[in-house]
Amino acid sequence: MTGEIDLESPDFESQYNNRARVPDHPAVMQRWRETAQAARAAHPPIQIAYGEGEREEMDLFDAGPGAPVAIFLHGGYWQALDKDWFSGLAPPLLAHGVSLIVPSYDLAPAVRLGHILRQVRETVETVRARTGVRPVVFGHSGGGHMAACMLSEGRASAAVAISGIFDLRPLVQTSLNTALDLDEGEAAALSPVFWPIPNGSTPGGTILDCVVGGEESPEFLRQSRMMTDHWAANGVEARCEVLPGLNHFTVLDPLFAADSRVVTRIAALARATA
Template identity: 30%
Template sequence: MEVLPPSLRHSPWKALSKEDLEKQYSPSRWSHRLNAEEVIKAHVQVGKEVTKEVQASKKSVLGVSYGAGEGEKLDIYFPAKTSEELPFFLFIHGGYWQEGSKDYSAFMVPPLIAAGVAVAVVAYDIAPKGNIDLMVSQVRRSVLFIQKQYSFNRGIYLCGHSAGAHLVSMVLLTDWTLHEVIPNIKGSYLVSGIYDLEPIVHSYINDKLQMTLEDAQRNSPMFCQKEVQSQVTSTCDLIIAVGQHDSPEFHQQSLDYFQVLRLHGWRVSFIEISNVDHFDIIEKLMQNEYILTQTFPLHFLLLVFLV
């Protein structure tokens, strides 16, 4: 594991009081639409409604096991016209590694299946049952499962929101040569993510996670670049997105990670999305006119029909 030099680290958070640090890492307190409690309730409600609707589809296959663990399940949503060469979009939900569920995270399914893309929404063992290392391992296994089951796919695209963006980032650093197959990862969308876990260790968020400083450093993609990263840098396009109404720390983490990825040769773009907070930045994926929604189908359709 290569640790980036101190000059590339962002650490002004260390000068913050505990109260200010916890405010920076409390996304619900920065919403421009609703108060902290209301925005979380609204997010869950919207997610439940859209997920219930798409789960009723004849083309959905729910509760598929990608591993032996009880929590290692995923839901797959197929487009009306299927083939062995579909692109697959895997979504990893957020919730600070201790909340969230695949059962209210299918925001992006309607526009993507309409564009001919299969979508898998992945569950993993959240804390306190799961720890960070286990969650990274589980998401990695979900990717490997899709590759093995659908080996003729036209590309696997990973998307993570918040803590899910962190998990996707760690999975991208996998040495795939140690596994049975190398997944056909073509793109990754990191939405309002956290890429340096050290601030989390010093906040209330760690009460359930119980991360040590060593755990945080080992699982911070901001500072961990492995030699095997070249396995995917040449084939994977990344988009890092953050909402206008995410906190300053979330903005800084996204910008810092964008710069780190560019330094290490990734094909990466950065987007700050206007007039969204930490929650509706992902909720709006159900809208065809939304900037990220438009990015997904265009990218996929070009691959399906032009490659």
């Protein structure tokens, strides 16, 4: 596998602590909140339970009967945020005739990362049961990690992993691990770069896009290129796109524009599965 790292040498805290790296992140996140509130007012979502827990619920922004579906998995290092922050992603996809589902899930330290992955599986399987097809899954940061996991397991037909983390071992040495409580063995076991690579000839397709901001840390750039190169070398249709001038938070900006290349790509992938 390409992209091997020396786990003893880099300053992983500065590389992975994105809130510290981007001092104006609160202003960007406030825009997420404001666009989400506007979207929920204009397009009230249908709330669907995928389990019995308080946070085991997803919002469906419905583009109409038979519309293709995409699932967005939010970030927050599996320890922050929920579905209500990201409703603003719905209008651009609705403009393409694509329904959007955004789930919440439990957060660390109340639960472990493996538990969160099980909840994401339940979300995807609930959507598959409703639609009869493997959906497109896209996600940001920790959500990019989980989108790749769903693709590796064959539950999704395509994944768009935005600023994803595919090798979790570097996080063990950072303050982010206070809530996650991962040791190196568990971190490796939960890293999709070490998981089985899906068969690129699977009916319905298997496509991985890794998208990352050009202003992100060298580690985030390395992670996306490593994952893309590894899967592409093993027969999966995989590509990496670096978006110039965008950091770990502003990398979501294109998802709020219906005519952006990222939204157009997600919509096309969703239509291909319908």
